[in-house]
Amino acid sequence: MNSDCKPLANYPLRERNTLGFEVIAQWALPITQAEQIPQAITWAKNAGLPHRILGGGSNVVLPARLHGLTLLMDIDFIEVLENHAAKTRLRVGAGANWHDFVRWTLDQNYRGLENLALIPGTVGAAPIQNIGAYGVEVKEYIDAVEAYDCQTNQWVSLSKTDCQFSYRHSIFKDEPNRFVITAVIFDLPKVWQPRVSYADLANHFDNRAIETIAAQEVFDAVCAIRTQKLPDPKVIGNVGSFFQNPVISNQQLRSLKAQFPQIVSYPESTTHSKLAAGWLIDQCGFKGMQTGNVGVHDKQALVLTHRGGGNVGELLGLAGQIQKRVKETFGVDLIPEPIFFN
Template sequence: MPFPEILQHDHPLKHLNTFRIDVRAKHYLRVTSVDDLRAALADAQLAAMPRLVLGGGSNLLLTRDFPGLVLHIALEGREILAGTATHHHVRAAAGETWHDFVQWTLAQGVGGLENLSLIPGTVGAAPIQNIGAYGAETKDYFLSLSAFDPATGEVRVMDGAACRFAYRDSVFKHEGRELIILDVSFALPRAWQPNLRYAELANAVAEQGIAAPTPQQVADTVIAIRRRKLPDPAQIGNAGSFFKNPVVSAEQCAALLEQFPTLVHHRQPDGSEKLAAGWLIDQCGWKGRSMGAAGVYPKQALVLVNNGGASGAEVQALAAAIQADVCARYGVMLEPEPVFI
């Protein structure tokens, strides 16, 4: 085996996933440079193993010990780029903590990412999931990224079109799943305007009596809302919102409204309707309930939690039970956001 000093074996992953699932990796490598990747994957034995690229572990559910090589991306660095007359350009390495990066941009006097404050995970995970919150998504501010291709050993630069962003989706969940993101660049508007399209955020800003909020004030408001509604992964194991908000046709939504007049729904630009998954789960009586050591967070039905010692299988079983109840009542199948490993 190469890297006798840094390649670790039978490595615990409990503190490398926000669900705090206690599983182990057969082999583990903390990646701090592209050379680490090239050298590791040049080894035939390592290259042939199952491979898991791990960032902050905030968007996955580990259901078993991992039988191959875990590559923990710990690349660091943040910088302001040249930009254009209309946009600031900023770049961060994939291993940077997302929230810290957002706060750093604000400290540089650059607004744009404030609505995405306090989302757990790393910068490298943001485009994979096309993370979003409070009326903003990664794709709205994305410029480009660099990704390592294990098949060729080369680094590719990809723009937004190549990333094929969709709702909580991207090419990296499909045929590009083998690519390893190294850094991500964003284009943030110089003529900044607050994004208060999300009603809860707009109301929270108004309640503070802020007529013209700054980017930092918007960020602080988002942080306060998230802390009020969502558990801190450092205190209670979770992966944030566990299910995507389902999108249905206007016809299906109308039929549901006839039977359930208080159904929470939001019209989409293409005429479809996005339903609130948390509302559906709550209406099925799951908020605050548990199955074994896995449970549904009492303050937000969209969040599944590890109440202490839960296995990935317990969380998976809870998710399946919720899916079955929602489907039986509403005819809608909820889709998990985290990747099951």
């Protein structure tokens, strides 16, 4: 095995999970080049160990000791494949920082990703849950995903259709750890219009004529709104939204509205609607609540926080209480958004 493929024992991941839990990986390997991956996977298989993939750790809940080999995705590059009148096509390394990449696109005047500014984590993780914010999902701009398939031991390029994107979901969630994503191909069309209909952005731009709003202004507005509403993981541990917004039938929504006229919902399809999970949690009295070392953020009830010294057990205890109360009150199941490693 090459020296750059030699896993490191007992590797601390405290700085690599935004919840800020003390976590030790049994084995870890920083991956800076795609070529390291096949050797690393073979090493784990030969050792009889499972492997896991970690980007920035902003959407995972990790146990105190992470068994097996953890691949730390650090492949960092941006390549312009095409740039012409119709579109810009970019190939970006999985370990590139997502927000830095979005900022870079706007510096080059490549528009489209501005609503997704300030989402923590890496480019390679963006397709996993099809990251979304302020009315935009990343799937709209992904053309393909390059990955190593640990099942077939082959390099693959998955098209947008292959990725099976949906709300906070993709094939990568159905088959965890099968595909190690090394790069993502983005297509950013030159025809562009600001997307500011989402309530916070609409308020920010206050009925300004759409053609006068620049992409950089949307980026700045998204950053300002997010900074105000969401806790900075460098200050308070968190993984952003802890629960997905539940999708329910319009029939169930009608009966809930009869009981709770203020309930916050958004149309999802012709037959289904999405409920604002934060509103449900807030109504159950959890907003701002602290219990031990964990709590519920006082400005956004969807965000569970860790102030240091806590562990997974404490966090899951609180999450369980919230799920139970929301189910009892509204009859709705809250599904966690982050991925739990064991």
